[in-house]
Amino acid sequence: MDFLGHLDIAGFVVATLIAATPLVLAGMGGVMSERSGVVNIALEGIMLTSAFAGYAAAVATHNLWLGVLVAIIAGMLIAALHALLSIQFLVDQIVSGTVINILAVGITGSFYRTYIQNSSLGGTGVLPALHLTFLPNAPFIGVITLAALALIPIVHFVLFNTVFGLRTRACGEHPLAAETAGINVYLVRYSNVILSGALAGLGGAYFTLQQIGNFLPNMTGGRGFIALAAMIFGRWTPVGAFGASLLFAGADAFSGRLQISGVNFPYQILGMLPYVLTIIVVAGAVGRAVAPAADGKPYKKS
Amino acid sequence: MSRALRQRLFAAVFIPVISVASGFVVAGLAVVVTGSDPIAAFTALFQGAFTNPRAFPETLVAMIPYIFLGLAVALGFRAGLFNIGAEGQFYLGAIFGVLAGNSLHGVPGIVQIPLALAFGMLGGFIWAAVPGLLKARFGAHEVITTIMLNYIAFQLTDFLINKGPMSDKHSTAPRTPFIDPGAQLPIIISGTRLHLGLILALLAVPIVWFLVQRTTIGFRIRMVGFSQGAARAAGISVAWTLVITMGISGALAGLAGADEILGVSHYMPSSFSVGYGFDSIAVALLARSNPWAILPSAFLFGAMRNGAAFMQFQTQVSSDLISIVQAIVIMFVAAPVMVRWIFRLREVPVGGIQITQRETAGVTRET
Incomplete structure (x- = not known):
């Protein structure tokens, strides 16, 4: 097994942890929102918007930390739109989430073309990272990953x-x-949806400010939906979402390594894993995942 | 004008028109913010969709999948089902279409084309009946299962055509071989890419209308969409209706996929759909799930998709701009309360305005 011989366990674990960052952040955002009764399939759109806004702010101010702050605020603003539509105007929550996802592609795509694609501005560089010198190959762990790890017990406690x-x-x-x-049901739901935007917004900042220091159109590439899957697979709890994110990110990292190593294995099967597992748990085949009872139902004061 | 008629007009005409107009206004503002000229951008969009050479037939070509897919999503809405999986079912239809399109050599086109289209419908049917079954049997929410099945479909396609069992061994790009020439849908206007699929799509509209409004299955679909409890009390099998509705919806989406293979691309490339299935949610919402209204709605979306490329080429405004239009359109159509609030209209329209007919309660298991 030449392939296993090359496997660097510590490196693999760190790579998994890093790749799980946006999943666990957006997943916890989904937990907050759905626990209050608002389905949030807009995680993808929130992350994409925040990734862009954070990057744009970092370019404009030459300050990566301000970029992170703007990403979080952008996430909260766009989540507030989701809250306004679904709580105030009683729009079907799935429709509202779809609106946000489409809008995010439109806004980021349009601004990207004008301000980033044709500009001479270079990348922003990336946020500082913790250098794990005691591990083989001395990997780095970025601050957003560390923040995500710190937020798991906090969100759980809250x-x-x-x-x-x-x-x-x-x-x-x-x-x-x-x-x-x-x-005050409205107030509680608004707060939670906006908090979920803050968490997903930080997850969005990961893509531009920690991972590559640049913005690319549609760079979240469906990670918001994997986060949704992680939230469900983790049974609407922060710790569960973290575990599921690790599993999904691990499968992804493993499939990446398989491809590089040239082992002849249909790596797409690993790519399907998060989605298949999620279907299995919502169908209740292996330990039923049950959503909060009023999840997705608009509440109208009488 | 009677109050009822006014309300129907408001719901069917005023809201969609206001929505589309608002979509363009907001998109225009976005163009201004990015420092371009919105008039120039929308002029280019119009030219690219209608007045440029060959633009209009191309708009019709883009409209074809939107008709099938819009009908697919709309049919789901009528039973209170949110089929977000049209994109995945579209992929499965295409895969099945390719399979039938290049495995029956020597069979005359008059046999092979209907067979390939039927095969595509089967692919979409299977991919959608599964979430229908999971909902009926286990109460698994179709929004979640169809989202997941979309991504499974993308991975499956990648597996099949990227050096997999269906890949073209003579090509370096990940794609399938071409389908048999005999399986290609005939072009109906020479010198264009406009194919027989347009006629099929135009026929699908009255067929779906008839199915929904004039058949027993259609009655069950509407009844379940109206109230699962009432449907159950009337002796209708809710579980069976959910499965069959999802199945038919998926079959329509699969037909769109097979039609796109047989009529336009003639093989399956790795970037096959570029979002047709996702857009179709907006197509169905704008049409308020009315099969006839799918036609103008699909036409608008086909025109926008077709014109956007030219707009980007001509004015440097990103073709993603049409996504802003689409998002605003859905937002306004789905939030009549908001439209009234913004435009200071009195008289709240009750009834007839609900587009999705979604009953949020889960399915209780039948004994």
Whole structure:
């Protein structure tokens, strides 16, 4: 097994962790939003918009940290649009998410062509990274990956150990009961959708400011939907979403290595893995994944 | 004018027109912000779609898959199903179309073409009936399963045509071999790429209308879309209706894929669809799931897709601009409350305005 001989376990784990970054961030964003009762298939569009906005801000200000901040704010703004449409104007949440995803392609594509593609500006460079010199090949771990790791226990704590988290889950399970108990369902849902935009926005910044230091059209390439899959596979919990992200990113990294090593194996089967697993869990074949009871249902004050 | 008629007019005409107009206004603003001239951009878009040499037939060519796919998504909506998987079903239809199109050498076209199209429908049917079955049997949400099946379809296609069992061994590019010349759909206007598929698509509209409005299956579909509980009480098998609706929807999407292979590309390249299936959600929403209204809606989307390339070439405005138009169109069509709020209209339209007829409650298992 020549292939296994070349496998650098530590390097593989680090590569997986890095590739899982946008998945776990957007996945946790999905958890926040859906736990409050708002389906968020707009994660893809939010990440793409934030990737672009963060990059544009970093180019304009020559400050990568400002770029990250702008990416987060852009994520919150576009998520606020999702909230406005689906909570205020009672638009079907899937339709609203679709609107955001299409809009993101249109906006980033148009601005990319004008301001980036034909400009002489170089890349921004990438955010600082932790150099793991004690590992073979001394890999780097970027700050957004570290932030994502730090956010997992925080989001978990907020969701399961705070009043805000309790209210969030109440609105996602039974909004009418929550309202009766004096909880402002609209406020809770707005806050959660906008927070989910902040998390996915940070995930978007990963693509431009940590990974390559540049913007390319449609660079998120469906990662928002894999994050959605990770959220479901992780049963709408932050820790579960993290585990699923690691599994999906690991399969992806492994398939990449298979291709490079020239082993004759249909690597597309590994590419299908996240999607097949997600279908299996929503169908309940292996331990049913059950969404919050009021997930996807608009709530109308009477 | 009676109140009911006014409401219907508002829903069927005013909202779509306002939506499209607003889409262009917002896109125009985006053009201004990026420092270009919106009038020049939209003029080029119009020229590229209609007045340039051969532009109009190309718009019709682009309209064909939108008709089939728009009907596919619209049919799902009528039963309260959100088929986001049209893109994947489109791919499966194309794969099955190629399979039939280059494996039956020597068979006359009059046999091979219908066979290849039927095969494409079968591919789409299977790819959509699976989420239908998963929903009916396990209550798995079709939005999630169809999104996942889209990506599985892309991976499957890559596997098949990228050095896989269906790849062209004589080509360095990842693609299938050409289909038999006999399996190609005839061109209906010489000197253009406009093929027989247009006639088929135009025929599909009244057929789907008839299916929905005049048949028992159509009645069940609408009943389930209206209320699953009521349908069940009336003795309709909700589970069976969901499976068959998804299946027919997928068959229409698969037909679009096979038609595109037989009529336009004649082989399957790696970048096959470029978003036809995703756009078709907007096509169906703009048409408010009415089969007849799919025609103007598909025409508009075909024109935008066709004109966008010329606009980008001529004015340097990105062809992605039409995505902004599309997003705003869906937003306005889906949010009549917002339209009334923005345009300060009184009289809230109740009934007849709901486009998706989605019943958000899951399916309870039948005994």
